[in-house]
Each structure stands twice: as C-alpha cells, then as structure tokens.
Amino acid sequence: MKVALGADHAGVGLKDELKGELDAMGVAYEDFGTNGTSSVDYPDFAARVARGVSEGRFDRGILVCGSGIGMAITANKVPGIRAAAIGDTESARLSREHNDLNVLALGARQTEPGRAAEIVRVFLETPFEGGRHVRRVEKIHETERGGR
Secondary structure (H helix, E strand, O other): OEEEEEEOOOOHHHHHHHHHHHHHHOOEEEEOOOOOOOOOOHHHHHHHHHHHHHOOOOOEEEEEEOOOHHHHHHHOOOOOOOEEEOOOHHHHHHHHHHHOOOEEEEEOOOOOHHHHHHHHHHHHHOOOOOOHHHHHHHHHHHHHOOOO
C-alpha cells in the first residue's frame, strides 16, 4: 500500500507524527507538505493528495488541517474521491467498510496524536465490505458524473 500525505500549517505537526505510525506499520508514503508552520492554503495540499489517489498513484490519502473539514471538502471535488473528516475509530471502520473511503481527513485541533494514530491504523487496515455497498458507492459516483 502507498499513501499520499498532506497538511496545512495547523496540521503539519500531527502529519509528521503520523509518519512514525506509517513507518511502524511498514506503509510507504509520499509527503506533499506543507513542512512548516507558516500560513498556507489547505486546498493546495488537499488537491495534490486527492489527485494522486484519483489517478491511482496512491491507494489512499491522509490529510490534516485544523478541523479536517476544509481538507475533506476540497478532496471531494476531485472525481473518484470519497473523503471524510473522521474523529473516531468506529467512524473510520464504517467509512471503509460501507463507503470505501479513500481519503481520510483529520483535525489536528480536535484529535490527539495517539487517537489519530489509531484512526489511521483502522482506516488503512479495514477492507471495503463490498456486497450491497458497491451499488451505493456507484450511486455516489453516478451523482458525481452529473446523473441521478
């Protein structure tokens, strides 16, 4: 598995901590930045990560900003992306099993590093359940293409 990482200035600290978790899990990743605390615009980093996942260069994406919300909104503008701001492991599990979530957004201001690491682990280790959920995910993409 290969993961794309991105953060804004509010999320860079947590993103850097999560690299250690990915290393411990043996997960390959590419860091799209930012790499400092100077103010930057979160859509720039969300778009890079989401495009990498959408184009198939990465299996999943992880984004971190202050709340996770802006990153998720931006990522969802890229075709084929299913992103959500997640704050607990149960939501991470369900988002993978039922929605085949491919981009996780975390809020650095709401999520302490230990809990974020648990969420990331669940996000990366939980498979898509398939079955009846395939039809529903397809309807999401049909809507994205202007149908429904």
